[in-house]
Amino acid sequence: MKRTPMIAGNWKMFKTGPEAVQTALRLVAGCRDVTDVDIMIAPAFVALSLVAQIVKNTPVRLGAQNLYFEKQGAFTGEISADMLKAAGAAYVIIGHSERRQHFFETDEAVCKKIRAAVTANLTPILCVGETEAQRDQEKTFLTLDKQVSDGLQGFGPDEIKDLILAYEPVWAIGTGKSASVAQVKEVHQYLRSLLEKRFSPDLAQTIRILYGGSVKPENIADLMRIEDVDGALVGGASLDADTFTKIIKFDTIL
Ligand code: 13P
Numbered sequence: 001m002k003r004t005p006m007i008a009g010n011w012k013m014f015k016t017g018p019e020a021v022q023t024a025l026r027l028v029a030g031c032r033d034v035t036d037v038d039i040m041i042a043p044a045f046v047a048l049s050l051v052a053q054i055v056k057n058t059p060v061r062l063g064a065q066n067l068y069f070e071k072q073g074a075f076t077g078e079i080s081a082d083m084l085k086a087a088g089a090a091y092v093i094i095g096h097s098e099r100r101q102h103f104f105e106t107d108e109a110v111c112k113k114i115r116a117a118v119t120a121n122l123t124p125i126l127c128v129g130e131t132e133a134q135r136d137q138e139k140t141f142l143t144l145d146k147q148v149s150d151g152l153q154g155f156g157p158d159e160i161k162d163l164i165l166a167y168e169p170v171w172a173i174g175t176g177k178s179a180s181v182a183q184v185k186e187v188h189q190y191l192r193s194l195l196e197k198r199f200s201p202d203l204a205q206t207i208r209i210l211y212g213g214s215v216k217p218e219n220i221a222d223l224m225r226i227e228d229v230d231g232a233l234v235g236g237a238s239l240d241a242d243t244f245t246k247i248i249k250f251d252t253i254l
Helices: 017-031 045-055 081-087 097-102 107-119 132-136 140-151 181-198 201-206 220-224 241-248
Strands: 006-010 038-042 060-064 091-094 123-128 164-167 208-212 231-234
Touching: 006 091, 006 208, 006 241, 017 038, 017 045, 017 060, 017 241, 038 091, 045 060, 045 081, 081 107, 091 107, 107 123, 107 140, 123 140, 132 140, 140 181, 164 181, 181 201, 181 208, 181 220, 220 231, 231 241
Parallel strands: 006 038, 006 231, 038 060, 060 091, 091 123, 123 164, 164 208, 208 231
Antiparallel strands: none
């Protein structure tokens, strides 16, 4: 089954609006000719509308880094799925390990957020991944099983056919230490079999599974050669437009 590769950039809490615009302009210029890879960038909330203007009618799509699951109401400081959609976002990252770790996001909240995204017609990117301690205790699969099963509790396969899964081992994020090809291969295979078991063989073949954690131009080609890797969710290396463009054009170095 051929799945279109996706290279997504998570800009985290970096770049003001004007800085995001500058990077987006450079990225768009570098990626004008890309047709075979889905490209996404997720700037901070306040930069979304600005960057939306820049990426309009280009191959670059816009994503948000989080949302709140309620439709609207007295939730000071929060952002709804409809607000993201209206700002120009097509994707939303949900359950990133930094949100789980620093903002105590539970699988239950993640599940509600995915429901809100799907309802608003935003494509969710569900992030899962084990900590170093969980890996050392051989609880990697157990952790991922719980994150996927609880995060997608109550969904039918049709509702999540566009969902994207991102495997981001916590110990590989921002450390410069990417997971090895063998580790990524093993986990992505496991995740696909989990989707098959929990949902359906069709869904397991359709869903794209991205790898995230210290992805850079030097290791993207090796990662993309792995059968069950359908792309990458890139943090640090997506902040520089030229570096990110090299990652997006991984097939020229394959
Ligand atoms: P780094 O690429 O900086 O390791 O971050 C990965 C990540 O968290 C993407 O969501």
